[in-house]
Amino acid sequence: MNYPWSRDVAFALRKKFKLREFRSNQLEAINATLGGGDVFCLMPTGGGKSLCYQLPALVDSGKTSGVTIVISPLISLIQDQVKHLIDLSIPACALTGDQTQSQREFVLGELFKRDEQLVTRLIYVTPELIAKSRQAHDVFTDLYRRKKLARFVVDEAHCVSQWGHDFRPDYQGLGSLRRDFPKVPFMAMTATATERVKEDIVANLGIKGCKTLEQSFNRPNLHYHVRDKKAGLLADISSFINSSHRGECGIVYCMSRKACEDVADQLTKKHGVEAQPYHAGMNKNDRIRIQERWQAGHFKVICATIAFGMGIDKADVRFVVHHTLPKSLEGLYQETGRAGRDGKSSTCVLYFAFKDTSWYKKMIDEGPGSYQQKEQQHANLRQVVAYCMNKIDCRRSQVLQYFGEVFPAENCHHTCDNCTENGPGRGAAGGSTLVPTDVTLLAKAAVELVQDIVKGRNSGTLLHCADVFRGTTKKAIADRGHDRLRHYAAGSKLKGGDCQRLFQRLVLDGYLSEKAVMNGSGFATNYMEVSARSRSWSLAIACSSVATAGPQRQCTAARHRQGRAARRDQGCALSRRSVGASGATQGQGAAAHGRAGVPVRARRV
Numbered sequence: 001m002n003y004p005w006s007r008d009v010a011f012a013l014r015k016k017f018k019l020r021e022f023r024s025n026q027l028e029a030i031n032a033t034l035g036g037g038d039v040f041c042l043m044p045t046g047g048g049k050s051l052c053y054q055l056p057a058l059v060d061s062g063k064t065s066g067v068t069i070v071i072s073p074l075i076s077l078i079q080d081q082v083k084h085l086i087d088l089s090i091p092a093c094a095l096t097g098d099q100t101q102s103q104r105e106f107v108l109g110e111l112f113k114r115d116e117q118l119v120t121r122l123i124y125v126t127p128e129l130i131a132k133s134r135q136a137h138d139v140f141t142d143l144y145r146r147k148k149l150a151r152f153v154v155d156e157a158h159c160v161s162q163w164g165h166d167f168r169p170d171y172q173g174l175g176s177l178r179r180d181f182p183k184v185p186f187m188a189m190t191a192t193a194t195e196r197v198k199e200d201i202v203a204n205l206g207i208k209g210c211k212t213l214e215q216s217f218n219r220p221n222l223h224y225h226v227r228d229k230k231a232g233l234l235a236d237i238s239s240f241i242n243s244s245h246r247g248e249c250g251i252v253y254c255m256s257r258k259a260c261e262d263v264a265d266q267l268t269k270k271h272g273v274e275a276q277p278y279h280a281g282m283n284k285n286d287r288i289r290i291q292e293r294w295q296a297g298h299f300k301v302i303c304a305t306i307a308f309g310m311g312i313d314k315a316d317v318r319f320v321v322h323h324t325l326p327k328s329l330e331g332l333y334q335e336t337g338r339a340g341r342d343g344k345s346s347t348c349v350l351y352f353a354f355k356d357t358s359w360y361k362k363m364i365d366e367g368p369g370s371y372q373q374k375e376q377q378h379a380n381l382r383q384v385v386a387y388c389m390n391k392i393d394c395r396r397s398q399v400l401q402y403f404g405e406v407f408p409a410e411n412c413h414h415t416c417d418n419c420t421e422n423g424p425g426r427g428a429a430g431g432s433t434l435v436p437t438d439v440t441l442l443a444k445a446a447v448e449l450v451q452d453i454v455k456g457r458n459s460g461t462l463l464h465c466a467d468v469f470r471g472t473t474k475k476a477i478a479d480r481g482h483d484r485l486r487h488y489a490a491g492s493k494l495k496g497g498d499c500q501r502l503f504q505r506l507v508l509d510g511y512l513s514e515k516a517v518m519n520g521s522g523f524a525t526n527y528m529e530v531s532a533r534s535r536s537w538s539l540a541i542a543c544s545s546v547a548t549a550g551p552q553r554q555c556t557a558a559r560h561r562q563g564r565a566a567r568r569d570q571g572c573a574l575s576r577r578s579v580g581a582s583g584a585t586q587g588q589g590a591a592a593h594g595r596a597g598v599p600v601r602a603r604r605v
């Protein structure tokens with residue numbers, strides 16, 4: 001299709017950006033914004049979102065022209081982008097809170113210049129500056145009056161939504177720009193947004209009716225693996241790096257600043273992998289120096305908290321290792337998405353230990369946020385844990401399902417551990433040694449076992465309960481009389497690992513819970529408890545035993561209870577599948593999809 005600006009667009013692509021052709025959806029986004037419309041652009045990480053707004057910023061033949069304002073969450077990201085543009089001889093500048101007064105005045109002065117002198121094409125600003133700076137608002141107003149405000153671009157737009165994994169309160173105020181400058185088109189750019197996040201972004205920015213451009217989230221060149229996190233973890237990580245990615249660039253994501261330091265130190269000193277830490281506790285100059293040296297390839301492995309990576313445009317990251325699980329599937333997608341931006345094959349390995357979830361739960365409970373936000377964070381955590389525990393379904397399908405995308409497992413072509421291990425392309429269906437088993441009755445007995453232990457004024461860790469359930473002969477069990485409980489050895493046919501996973505699954509789904517109790521030396525131990533939810537579960541089971549003809553015949557109370565449980569538990573694997581079977585809705589978060597690690601499938605009907 002030919003537009004009045006098409007020639008200018010083609011010229012800018014070749015001459016300014018030195019590129020030969022557009023990637024998927026780039027030209028559509030450019031045409032939409034040059035036509036004066038709002039655009040919502042959902043592209044996978046590394047898909048080329050920047051070009052969608054940087055190129056039209058250079059074109060004067062569109063319906064709007066002048067300065068493009070880019071709102072971006074991180075100063076490091078802004079600096080990177082501005083530098084990249086200046087290297088291409090494109091006049092761009094930043095307006096951020098960390099600049100000196102005179103630096104800011106210089107930029108503002110440039111923008112107040114009269115028409116013929118206006119050269120700046122892109123200004124990058126932080127949302128905080130938009131929220132707080134009167135001067136910035138005055139400049140925008142002046143440009144608007146002179147018809148020199150070409151568009152607002154909201155980069156990392158998922159930060160607008162409190163359902164997104166990286167909500168930032170200052171982003172919520174951006175809706176005021178639409179009210180103050182109604183004729184200026186918006187572009188909302190993100191790599192991660194579920195349906196709910198998308199709606200939230202559109203509503204908050206006031207861009208209803210915008211042109212929506214979406215493409216598959218699939219990153220076919222990324223290979224996904226989850227491994228058990230156990231003793232010898234660093235030896236395992238280093239042997240993975242040395243055997244598959246020796247001398248190549250990678251990121252090891254760690255949970256805390258201290259973990260970044262320890263992991264980098266041990267990899268370097270004990271395992272022959274030169275690595276450097278990167279986290280928010282380091283001073284700014286050290287952070288910049290380390291980031292630049294890593295980007296220039298002076299050392300290959302960076303051990304970082306998740307603060308590292310947003311907007312870092314390093315094309316040849318060949319692996320991303322999660323030393324500890326991420327906080328959500330969205331986080332997993334973003335963080336692994338930093339690998340393989342050049343389209344070449346890259347590996348993502350996540351080390352999972354169920355016990356790491358307690359730390360996150362504590363962080364959520366003790367951290368900031370409303371009750372509703374915390375519930376969402378817990379649900380996000382449950383989803384990613386379910387993903388880790390699911391050793392059957394295609395990992396790629398699970399991640400994409402989270403974004404509402406159906407991805408047939410046979411298209412994975414053995415690029416995830418589950419598809420590789422469970423047969424040709426189709427997980428368990430393709431000759432796996434894992435057999436899905438209905439363990440409803442075992443699950444019920446496991447809950448009752450914990451009930452009995454607690455009733456006897458006793459306590460037990462998850463491992464202890466699993467041992468009792470398997471009928472293990474241990475002194476600690478006999479001493480407390482737990483070998484005389486009615487469900488002692490009820491799970492004797494389960495293997496040790498499966499038995500533990502059954503209990504983990506019940507914790508994950510909210511039937512059991514763990515309570516941290518501090519001992520005299522200040523160490524916390526997690527003891528099992530029965531959660532309120534297990535009561536509704538037994539009721540639902542009791543009900544189903546008389547309503548054998550199907551879900552329609554369940555009693556109303558049980559139906560309501562199941563519906564409530566399902567809503568509360570968005571993304572909770574077992575309940576989702578079982579509720580789905582009884583006619584309730586399926587939706588966001590189906591990633592966990594029913595089977596988790598042990599082929600456990602608890603039914604509530």
Ligand SMILES: Nc1ncnc2c1ncn2[C@@H]1O[C@H](COP(=O)(O)OP(=O)(O)OP(=O)(O)O)[C@@H](O)[C@H]1O
Pocket residue numbers: 019020021022023026043044045046047048049050051190191310311312313315337341
């Ligand atoms: N049409 C194109 N042809 C070739 N390379 C391109 C094209 N568009 C973008 N790129 C390159 O792809 C890489 C990723 O682009 P960009 O940084 O815009 O991705 P992104 O979508 O913003 O990713 P993220 O969400 O991870 O920040 C860059 O190196 C960029 O130069």
